[in-house]
Amino acid sequence: MLAPLKRKLARGGIGQVAGAALSVLVAAACIALAGIFITSQFIAVATDLPRYKEAVRAKLQHVMDVTVRPLERIHSEIAGVVPQDPASAAGHPKAQPHPAGPPPPTSSEGLPPQGSTAAVVFSSLWGPVSQAGIVLVLLVFILVGHETLRERMIRLAGEAEVGRTMQAIEDAAQGVARFFFSQLVVNATFGLVLALALWLVGVPHAALWGALGGLARFIPYVGALGAGAVIAAFAAAVDPGWSLMLWSIGCYVVLEVLVAHFVEPQVYGQSAGLAPLGVIVSALFWGAMWGPLGLLLSTPMTLCLVVAGRHIRTLEPITIIFGETPGLTEGLRLYQQALTGEPQNIVAPARRYLRRSNFARYCDQVLLPALALASADAKQARIERDQLERVRLTIRRAMDVLARNAPAGDASRRRRSASLLDADVGAHLAEVREQRLRLWPGPAADVKTSLVICVGLGSPRDELLGAMLEQSLRDEGIASRSIPMDLDASHGSSAAFAWSARASSGLVSTVVLAYPLQEDHEIWQSLSLRVRDAFPYAMVLTVKPPYEVGLADEMLVRGPVDLVVRSFAEVVAFVLAGRTTAA
Structure with a gap:
């Protein structure tokens, strides 16, 4: 959680070490202020406890009358009915009381000297304070070397696993940071609302109990139960009756149920990912x-x-x-849902996913793996051809529903879904773009207002891929259009040249070709050459799906295109980086 603050401070010009130290000082100051507030509140409660002594005694007596006294009466009734042992019935002489012991000492003999109190307090505080200091110092050094730690992890994993290691580190860092921040916001809000509710019903020191309720929720399950029990016990102690305790329990239970079952699922999403x-x-x-x-x-x-x-x-x-989803990946789950032919089974989980990410990542992590599983099953005859078409049609219908309900160009979602990895990829691809355009003198398109077109063969596979990429680009506010070409070369050439006039005016900056299958490679080669002739000043890309089998050899595909990228997210990052460079 402190790493983003440290990076912002470092970019402000104060340096890495000073930024790390200042971040730790801010965190330590917040913790210290919270500790001082809670301690002062506890002292105030301890000062007021003698006033509640009579109420506590009356409550204990009432509890004894309700619970213990009936048991004693039942025991006496049973003892009167059940025959007693003759020896006990004859009676025994009463035991003589023990002689009184020596009177307690009235002097201070045997008591610890007054000067040792400070030593006891110091020795009890030294352990936690020293441990906190060690943690803070370690935190400073970790923040200073935050970037190098990732490089060390990659070096340990080996150069062959750089991509997987980068993805694992990014997932872990984003998941933990998102969970901690969401948990902090939810629990702090819970504490404030609880304090206000307890103050309204008349519980003394409501701010302390609100803070206690918010802090206790950091401990899963047990913390909420413990905080509720303490608040209920205090409310019962300070009130001669029982109404204040019942109101306190009601407020706490209602608020806890609302937060646990309605607020947290919306705020956390899948940030925790734990069952x-x-x-x-x-x-x-x-x-x-x-x-x-x-x-x-x-x-x-x-x-x-x-x-x-x-x-x-x-x-x-x-x-x-x-894990929250044991045994089934998101792509496999969507594939099984698409086999049923019910788009609504896909739309609801997709909306939850899109609240925390963008459509391009949804395609890369869910839709494309599902389509790859369906294609593999169809090739191995595990499903029929009509089932494969049903999967594609169901996904297409679900995409249409998502496209109608999601406004294009959601800037807030773009900020949430952007990652350092995407930014690095986009910057690299933008540099490749600039080098490519230097080799082609001519009227380059205005990337800030130009169109991105997605071209594929006329097969159902390519049409669906083109529609998915088109929606991914529009989701980021990028004007795009999908153009399925017929397998007949003449139809493909006429469609391509129909757009050549618009390309010459600078309206098309990027063309994305669907990656070919092995059996379609020759036709794809012809189509790619015609697209290059129709759009001589546009960047031509193709996306190689990492999960699909039966694809053409990448060395044969690289010739007609400028770039071979691995995901829809990279295409989006490429276009956005080009717009940033142009701006």
Whole structure:
């Protein structure tokens, strides 16, 4: 959570070390202020406790009358009915009381000297304070070397695993940071609303109990129950009756249910990615290992292991057992839903995904893997050809529903979905674009207002890929159009040259060709040459789906195109980076 703040401070010109130190000081100051506030509130409660002594005694007596006294009466009734032992019935002499012991000492003999109180307090505080200092110093050094730690991890994994290691580190960092920040916002809001509710019903020191309720929610499940019990006990102690306790319990339960079942699913989304059983088991394990600190850190630590298990085979069992979606990937789940032919089964999960990301990533991580699974099953005769067409048609209908309900060019979503990896890829591709355009003197298109067209053969596969890429670009506010060419070369040439006049006026800056299958490579080669002739000043790209089988050899595809990219997200990053460079 402190890394973004440190980077902003470092970019401000104060340097990496000063930015890291200042970030840690800000965090330590916030923690210290919260600690001082909570301590002062506890002192105020301890000062007021003698006023509630009589109410506490009356409540305890009432509880005894309700619970213990009936049991005593039942025991006496049973003792009067059941025959007693003769020896006990004859009676025994009463035991003589023990002689009174010596009177308690009235002097200060045996008591610790007054000067040792400060030593006891100091010794009790020295351990936590020293540990906190060590943590803060370590945090400073980690923040200073934050960028080099990623390089060390990549070096340990080896150069052959650079891509997978980068993706694993990015997923873990974004997942943990998103979870911590979302949890902080939700729990702080919960504490404020709880304090206001308790103040309205008349609970003394409502600010303390609101802070306690918000802090306790960082400990999964157990914390909320413990905080509710403490608040209910205090409300019962300060009120001669029972109405204040009932109002406090009602406020707490209603607020907890609303937050747990309505607010958190919307705010967190899939930030945690842990199953409820995984949260419980991880809390038990880390709590047994490290006590209360283990309870606090159980969810983020287990989250790191679950994310790592998606990329490291030896940790995959942890992801399967504790992950939110065990056994089925998102692409496989969507593939099974598409086989039913019901688009509404796809739309609802897609909307939840698009709240935290963009359509290009949804295609790369969900839609394309699902289509690859369907194509592989069709080639191996595990599904019929009409089932494959049903999957494609269902996905296309779901895309149409999502396109109608999602406004194009959502800037806030672009900011949320942008990552450092996409920015680096986009910058690299923009540099390649500039080098490519230097080789082609002519009227280059205005990338800020130009059109991106997606061209494919007239097959159902290429038409669907073109529609998906078109929607991915429009989702980012990029004007785009999908043009399916007929397999007949004459039709393809006429369609391509119909756009050549618009290309010469600078309206088309980028052309994205669908990556060919092995059996369609020759026709694709002819089509790519015609597209190059029709758009001589546009960048020509093709997207090689990483999951699909039966694709043409990449060395044969590289000739007619300028770039071969690996995902729809890279196409979007390329176009956006070109607009940024032009601006």
